[in-house]
Amino acid sequence: GAVSTTLLFCVALRSLFGHASWIRLKPLYAYMSPIGMWFGVVHVMAFGAKGWDTLFNKNYHNGQMSITFVSSMLPACVLLVHHLMGTFGTKKQVSNKTLWKHSMIYIANQDFKDICSKSAVKK
Numbered sequence: 001g002a003v004s005t006t007l008l009f010c011v012a013l014r015s016l017f018g019h020a021s022w023i024r025l026k027p028l029y030a031y032m033s034p035i036g037m038w039f040g041v042v043h044v045m046a047f048g049a050k051g052w053d054t055l056f057n058k059n060y061h062n063g064q065m066s067i068t069f070v071s072s073m074l075p076a077c078v079l080l081v082h083h084l085m086g087t088f089g090t091k092k093q094v095s096n097k098t099l100w101k102h103s104m105i106y107i108a109n110q111d112f113k114d115i116c117s118k119s120a121v122k123k
Contacts, residue, residue, distance in 0.1 A: 007036030
């Protein structure tokens with residue numbers, strides 16, 4: 001738990017390194033974040049696994065599953081799929097088209113271009 005909190009705290013404090021370029025912060029995001037998340041998931045699973053033998057027992061917790069099972073399986077599966085896709089090279093862009101016609105950045109860029117073209121001095 002402490003290792004997970006420390007790693008994720010380091011990742012969260014990246015705003016303190018505002019002058020650093022992305023290439024300097026990439027190892028922080030690419031490696032420390034998933035490792036910290038794995039430590040957190042394993043921590044929750046280790047301390048809650050003793051109650052998993054009653055997962056499908058309808059007489060226990062009114063038939064609801066253990067909270068540690070539910071709260072750790074989703075992040076564990078997401079992290080597992082993330083690592084499998086990274087390992088087998090399936091994390092690639094499907095299309096070269098960008099769908100951002102309705103994004104706020106696109107609209108702001110278009111407004112800026114319109115304002116610049118209207119305010120340009122014509123000779």
